[in-house]
Amino acid sequence: MWEYSCRDTAVDLGSTTVRMHVRGRGVVAREPSVLARSRSSGRILALGSSAQELAGLTDEVSLIEPIRDGAPAEPDETEYLLRHLVRTHHRRRYTARPRMVVAVPSDLTPLQYEAVESAAYQAGARQLELVPTPLAAAAGSGPAGTGADVMIVADIGAYITDIGIIAFGGLVSSHMARIGGAALDRAIVAHVRREHEVLLSRAAAEAAKLAVGSVAPRGRQRTRQAMVHGRDLATGLPRPVVLTAAEINRAIAGAIAAMVDAIRIGIGRCSPEISGDLMSSGLTLTGAAARLPGLDRLIGTETGLRTRVGEDAADAAVLGAAEFLRHGVPRGGRFPLRKARDGVSIGVWPTRRCQPLT
Ligand SMILES: Nc1ncnc2c1ncn2[C@@H]1O[C@H](COP(=O)(O)OP(=O)(O)OP(=O)(O)O)[C@@H](O)[C@H]1O
Ligand SMILES: [Mg+2]
Structure with a gap:
């Protein structure tokens, strides 16, 4: 058949x-x-x-x-x-x-x-x-492991962070902010322009982010570095730039803070009736940008919620x-x-x- x-x-x-x-x-x-x-x-x-x-x-x-x-x-x-x-x-x-x-x-x-x-x-x-x-991301991110009926999900994509509170079988509130992985790339481009006087493409900035980017605590991963190529602003010629993990960490800090703020606003939309349940069910991160190392830990610390990156976060x-x-x-x-x-x-x-x- x-x-x-x-x-x-x-x-x-x-x-x-x-x-x-x-x-x-x-x-x-x-x-x-x-x-x-x-x-x-x-x-x-x-x-x-x-x-x-x-x-x-x-x-x-x-x-x-x-x-x-x-x-x-x-x-x-x-x-x-x-x-x-x-x-x-x-x-x-x-x-x-x-x-x-x-x-x-x-x-x-x-x-x-x-x-x-x-x-x-x-x-x-x-x-x-x-x-x-x-x-959709809540349904596709695997079981939260708590058996709770209430779930909060933040889907962090390239341009959008979309936070939703799921309860009673549906989405009860949401907050969408225009911030995502692409803002981190833009921050790296701006940093390299300012500090190295080199103009990077968005793709080169993203490659550096994927290679050594993280929100690791100070003192960790400081030795890792990535080489990218851009255009020297003074001469107009191609020039390689070596970016350390610590430098990228610093460059993206502002954009990461904006992401955390958006997630806080999303959580704040939760009604008092279910906020207690949220403490036990925790926060699930999805979207490809949620895979930035250390982001889940930082968001967990800043929101006070147990935070995990969902299974197959990008999909x-x-x-x-x-x-x-x-x-x-x-x-x-x-x-x-x-x-x-x-x-x-x-x-x-x-x-x-x-x-x-x-
Ligand atoms: N391992 C990774 N670590 C950090 N960031 C990553 C990783 N993999 C992908 N990204 C970033 O995730 C972003 C893309 O995420 P995703 O594919 O979920 O976005 P999208 O669904 O196309 O966009 P949006 O949801 O905003 O419409 C890009 O900024 C990319 O650089
Ligand atoms: Mg998306």
Whole structure:
């Protein structure tokens, strides 16, 4: 018999990485959310990592980042990217359209909400549900180990830190701040410009962060260092710069403090009825930027909550979105989890066998 549910598709539309999960096959794509466009013809030439490579080769190609702060800033290009991923990762014999759950930031404007909906339908979704990232990340981050019904999750991505309190089976409050791993890269660029008079690319700053960045306590990891290349501001020539772990630690301190402040505000939104439970359930960090060494310990100290980095932190939101396709989206909470308009059935999709996304 056909296993129709194996087309169920979960998507995390990240500002830097689009992740896609197909039921029965796991996470099938972790693609940079970029497209390469020809400056002369305006045509889209490549997507994802091939777009990045192409843009590095020639000035004729401009790189478009269609998803900003977790929402489509360029709706047509977002749709193009999503449609391409859906087509690539659904085997050709599947002529029907998938049921889809998309993880979105908890604080989307109605216009952004519609843009995501429209991109997903145009990409081929037959039925669609949008879920707030903290709720998805909570479902995808593995058991907190406490058996508690209350959970607080902070998903730290590239541009967004999205904090949500999950109780009564839904998201009861959330706070979204425009801070994430990319702010750490910007801080490193600014530091190197000021202290070394060298201009670094964002990618070089990120590479240094990934190599030796941490929020380790003073005195630890001081000897580790990374070499990056940038442009000397005085001569305009390429120049290598050696950055120590301590230097990066110092450079990113301000951005880390802003992240911690955002998480504090998110926790502060919790009602007194459940704040006691939060003490026992603790805080779960997800998102790729949560993997910065020492960040969990610092956040734990600053908030007084037992803090852990969730399993598969980077994929947590897409894995949780996939869980909702399997078991249904929780209806509790105050997030406007509304059912998007029903899609139309095409091809061999058996409508009556399809579980509604409730
Ligand atoms: N091991 C790591 N340590 C520290 N930072 C990391 C690590 N791996 C990835 N990052 C950072 O995580 C960020 C990307 O996170 P993620 O993939 O969750 O973002 P996104 O979902 O694309 O963006 P957003 O959720 O903000 O829309 C980047 O800034 C990257 O440098
Ligand atoms: Mg994300």
